[in-house]
Amino acid sequence: MTKDYYQTLGVDKNATKEEIKRAYKRLAKKHHPDLNKKEGSTETFKEINEAFSVLGDEKKKQHYDQFGTADAQGFDQGFDFSGFGGGGFEDIFSQFFGGGGRGGRQRATGSDLLYQLEITLEEASTGIQKTIQIVKNDTCESCEGEGGKGIQTCSTCKGAGRVTQTKRSPFGIFQTTTTCPHCKGEGKDIQHPCSDCNGIGVSRQKKELEVDLPAGVDNGNRLRISGEGEAGSRNAGKGDLFVEIRIKQHPYFKRDETELILETPISFIQAAIGTTIEVPTIDGKAKLKIPPGTQTGTTFSMKNKGMPSLRGYGKGNQHVIVNIVVPKKLNKKQEESLKEFGKLIGEKVTPQKGFFDKLKESLT
Ligand SMILES: [Zn+2]
Ligand SMILES: [Zn+2]
Structure with missing residues (x-):
């Protein structure tokens, strides 16, 4: 139900805060039931208070100006x-x-x-x-x-959804507006919930x-x-x-937007002589060529094997980082043949100086 609160207070729509307050004070005094014994003064007084409870409140006024109703404003009895x-x-x-x-x-x-x-x-x-x-x-x-059925206007608040109580004191008239206890602010009453x-x-x-x-x-x-x-x-x-x-975290792949990163072990023999290995991709297995002399940590990129772009700009790439695995245990025969191999490439196979000794040597 739409009410013209401006008309109730007898002020213009562009009235200032002060003008609204003044109009309210004047009318409240005029129609206060204790001072005005005319029939209907209580009703008028209520209307005035209701109008001021909206127009006198910045937020409620703004809402009322915008929607023509003071409803849906912050009443304290929320429903959670x-x-x-x-x-x-x-x-x-x-x-x-x-x-x-x-x-x-x-x-x-x-x-x-x-x-x-x-x-x-x-x-x-x-x-x-x-x-x-x-x-x-x-x-x-x-x-x-x-x-439910039989929905009627609430008799307690006459559909306003809230009730105003007014108290007089030596300092003036105090009013409190609360959510209607009967309809809980609904403004309506259900006969058969x-x-x-x-x-x-x-x-x-x-x-x-x-x-x-x-x-x-x-x-x-x-x-x-x-x-x-x-x-x-x-x-x-x-x-x-x-x-x-x-x-979900993937057992092999790390994702960086459209890029996929995979780490794979290869043997030092594969790394040295080169090979073709099979690697997982997001849509099945694929072959990856490892060139001879590959060092550990080298990254190979597989074009368009990454994730699709959410915006439809094709696919990213898959990046494969190879880790060279050194055998942890060698039997006598294997050790001998590796030493032999070492001799072939001119490498000293006797225990070497430590890293820091070598570093010192290189600095002097
Ligand atoms: Zn129901
Ligand atoms: Zn009510």
């Missing part, structure tokens, strides 16, 4: 959905991103939800459709979110959703699914669902 059995949240992180969470009146838009979805690197590479199951406050099916949702219009429900993940998604990416968050009480609007991606 988090009270619904937290145990049912499973892997939902119980998030309130604002919107519904900010202690407004009951008719707050439903909260946004955050769901963490863990997928493998392979799934991130190809993109995948996943079915997720969430437990959330959703529109009650029995009453279609209405909260729905028994499934206790008149709230939402109930705890399990929902399954299909989520399409594009190829190239990465840790921390969030998908917004509009309207799949929680339902607000009595069809007050739904929040959004955010699906946040978590990528």
Whole structure:
């Protein structure tokens, strides 16, 4: 219900804060039930107080100017959905991103939800459709979110959703505006509240959703699914669902955006004489040529074997770091042939001076 509070106070829409205050003081004095015994003065006095409770409050006035109603302003009796059995949240992180969470009146838009979805690197590479199951406050099916039957304007607050109490004191007139205790700020009264949702219009429900993940998604990416968050009480609007991606650690690959990094061992013989090895890639095995004389720590890049770009700019590369493995144990025969090999390449095989001795030598 729209009320013209400016008209009630007899001020212009562009009236200053001071002008509004002055008009209120003048009218409040004029219509105060203790001073004015005319019939209807109590009603008028209430109207004046209601008008001033909005126009005299910067925030409420701004909202009223914008929407033509003072509703949905910060009344102290918020309705907190988090009270619904937290145990049912499973892997939902119980998030309130604002919107519904900010202690407004009951008719707050439903909260946004955050769901963490863990997928493998392979799934991130190809993109995948996943079915997720969430437990959330959703529109009650029995009453279609209405909260019940026989909905009427609240008789206590006449639909305003709040009540104003006025007290006189030697210092002036004090008034307090509180959420209507009868309708809890709703402004409406339900004759036959729905028994499934206790008149709230939402109930705890399990929902399954299909989520399409594009190829190239990465840790921390969030998908917004509009309207799949929680339902607000009595069809007050739904929040959004955010699906946040978590990528499981891969046994071989490290990921840096579209680049994949793999470490692989090769023997010192393979490194010395060169070979072709088989390495895993994100979409199967591939061959990698190791040239003769490869040193440990050398990185080879395999073009277009990385992760796809989320924006569709092709694929990154795979980088293979080779680690040369030295045999830990040699039998007599192996040792002899290695010494022989050492002689062939002119290497001293007797124990050498330590690293620091050599370093000192090179410096002098
Ligand atoms: Zn219901
Ligand atoms: Zn009421």
